[in-house]
Amino acid sequence: MILLQRIYIDPGHGGSDTGATGNGLNEKDIVLDIGYQMSVYLRENYEGMYRRMSRTDDTFVSLQGRTDDANSWGADVFISIHVNAFNGSARGFETYIHTSNPTGAANMQSVMHPQILDEMHAFDSSIPDRGAQTANFHVLRETQMSAILTENLFIDQTDDAALLQDPDFIATVAAAHAESVAEYLNLTPIDNGDDGDGEEGFTFQHWDGSIIRHGDQGDHVEELQQRLVDLGYSLPQFGIDAIFGAETAEAVRTFQREAGIGVDGIPGPETHEALENHSNTFAFQHWDGSIIRHGDQGGQVEELQQRLVDIGYNLPQFGVDGIFGTETAGTVRNFQQEAGIGVDGIPGPETYRALQR
Template structure:
């Protein structure tokens, strides 16, 4: 059983498209981002289960959404939206007007992580009397991910790299807030070489210098000390003298 439960709420859906402009429906972006967060968070981190208020294009009342989160005993709730009517556009987050200290911490952590990935205009961390952050019994934040009615933002929302940045920002923020551990460490894979076997590219040369007595043929892959190098130079000088 997962140690942490995260409720991701894709805003709007079904008969409620949310904000619509520049060929973008808010409900579609919200669902795409939410599904991405669930897949990436569960694949990358241990002990976390991501629940979705909706996983398809269906309509849910606001109360149904918070009831799902409260009934599931979610540790945090993040509601995903796009914005409209914002002039120059940008990114912003919301908590409840009298939010708990943990909600404030979640907002700060999420906001910072998403902005670091997304870039652009930072409209700030705000407080508002919104149902999703008011009626949830756990730390809750609502994110407004760019403006569909601002041409520059709309163009960005049509780019897969920007959607990925939004997803990654949410994943990083949630993982940081909950203190999640990665499923595996990102360490480079190294292979120990056998020092007694010459590398393929050096086989011919190694045989040549061994046949001429510069090396004794042992440990071709080992490092050379200064005194061993001195021995090789001495042998080389004797070889040159013979040839002279």
């Protein structure tokens, strides 16, 4: 089983708590922007992790609520994002871990602090390094995992505030947070096909160009079945058994219908070409093809919830908790309605295919 790292992103303040203010800016807005962009950057560039945010909109969450949520979720790291204020003249970047100086937090700080500062210096080399420090902050003290708090410039200082209003600077700071925590956790970068050679699509290795018919067996059938499963089409009864029967034919028929080609359940040249060219930008790692039902728990539910959150659906009460309950079912129902598929709140093969697309 793949063990995924859990990254808890905590944009400070929110709602009635504006945080620091200055130059017409509110801390709560800036840090939410950094936190959200950090989460998206991780999603698009790294694999092997889940992300959870203490808030995804302008909502007040208590300090206790943030640390309780991170602890109950089982986060591996906690990153609390802030901007500073003092007297209108102080500038710079600083980070904090708890005064007890736990090894994990210290190691994380030693990676994240210099990397984020280096990226800031690409915009303004005069930004002071206020140091990697310790403090007895609640979110550092009460979290049960390696935790760090970043203070990203001073909102009440003119030069710093100008940077905090620059969308490119905010995107750079968010990416620096993401890349540095990814380095600390040793996350695997996603191959986005940007190595200059162009992205190679899928190519059948065993198919000889002939039409596959009922009862055919062998590697070419097995490869066809594997490709269908990889694209989210389910073979629940027999699975990948290298035998072309009614179940595989039905999966082919479903693919043909959704691909907009002739629907006959027979995989000939047109179907194989469509299977090779089919774009599948997201792949579920834990789903085994079965229907998820109320009360189910585990990695496949957590992955489903994370996918829903990533594409813009909210789970405000329980979040990504790995339990399929009423809130997740309602969110699935909303997605199904907007995707134009059957609306029943039950994530089966059709819903998974739509989520992959």
